[in-house]
Amino acid sequence: MKATIISNIQAVRQRIKAACNLAGRDVQDVQLLLATKTVPPEKIRIAIEAGETLIGENKVQEFRDKQEALQDLHIERHFIGHLQTNKVKDVLKYVSCIQSLDRIVLAQELDKRLQSEGRSLDVFIQVNTSYEESKFGVAPEAVETLIKNVQSYGTMHIKGLMTIGLLDVEVEKMRPSLRLLREIRERLGMPQLQLSMGMSQDLEPAIAEGSNIVRVGTSIFGNRFLGKEIWNENENIS
Numbered sequence: 001m002k003a004t005i006i007s008n009i010q011a012v013r014q015r016i017k018a019a020c021n022l023a024g025r026d027v028q029d030v031q032l033l034l035a036t037k038t039v040p041p042e043k044i045r046i047a048i049e050a051g052e053t054l055i056g057e058n059k060v061q062e063f064r065d066k067q068e069a070l071q072d073l074h075i076e077r078h079f080i081g082h083l084q085t086n087k088v089k090d091v092l093k094y095v096s097c098i099q100s101l102d103r104i105v106l107a108q109e110l111d112k113r114l115q116s117e118g119r120s121l122d123v124f125i126q127v128n129t130s131y132e133e134s135k136f137g138v139a140p141e142a143v144e145t146l147i148k149n150v151q152s153y154g155t156m157h158i159k160g161l162m163t164i165g166l167l168d169v170e171v172e173k174m175r176p177s178l179r180l181l182r183e184i185r186e187r188l189g190m191p192q193l194q195l196s197m198g199m200s201q202d203l204e205p206a207i208a209e210g211s212n213i214v215r216v217g218t219s220i221f222g223n224r225f226l227g228k229e230i231w232n233e234n235e236n237i238s
């Protein structure tokens with residue numbers, strides 16, 4: 001198990017490097033986030049001991065369950081899943097960044113809680129660039145309004161934009177929803193924003209389109225099929 005995880009990380013790092021070379025980009029400008037949903041703490045620890053420093057979970061419950069086993073590790077923790085407003089208080093115990101801020105009510109709730117704790121938080125605005133009804137994320141047309149709303153509170157620092165691209169077997173079909181995130185950043189006139197996009201299947205086109213954070217699970221930890229249950233938390237299907 002250990003050898004597999006370590007060689008998988010090396011393979012993913014190699015893919016990132018090759019994609020950067022092809023795009024003429026500096027490999028330092030692309031961070032690897034380990035998407036650790038359903039991954040047990042022992043496996044996460046192997047990846048961290050191999051030198052990784054950034055993880056993302058999709059459920060508050062999973063942060064809670066894994067907290068004790070991983071609390072000695074000096075890592076950065078991001079929330080990357082759909083966040084319900086009633087989980088805001090809890091999630092803030094575990095993370096320094098929420099990548100899935102996608103609606104005004106959630107921004108309001110975060111602000112309220114951050115105010116009362118006297119702290120601030122890094123956030124990414126999640127955008128539904130694939131226009132799939134099943135996906136969370138603010139509509140591309142509504143990004144600017146959401147950003148203005150978030151900025152008006154002063155408790156959240158917008159670090160970037162995040163998307164889950166359209167997955168397809170053909171790279172050329174995946175590219176437009178990734179390119180759109182970069183174009184939205186251009187339209188906003190906010191070149192300082194980072195782009196969080198690219199997963200196991202589409203990290204190459206994501207890097208070609210300017211990704212600064214690729215979020216990888218399957219290519220490192222293997223398949224998430226648990227019996228017959230398929231992880232579809234990022235989709236509105238329940």
Ligand SMILES: *Cc1c(COP(=O)(O)O)cnc(C)c1O
Pocket residue numbers: 035037058080081164199200201215216217218219234
């Ligand atoms: C699961 C997940 C990933 C990683 O997907 P893989 O295909 O397993 O690499 C990335 N981002 C989000 C938001 C996820 O939920």
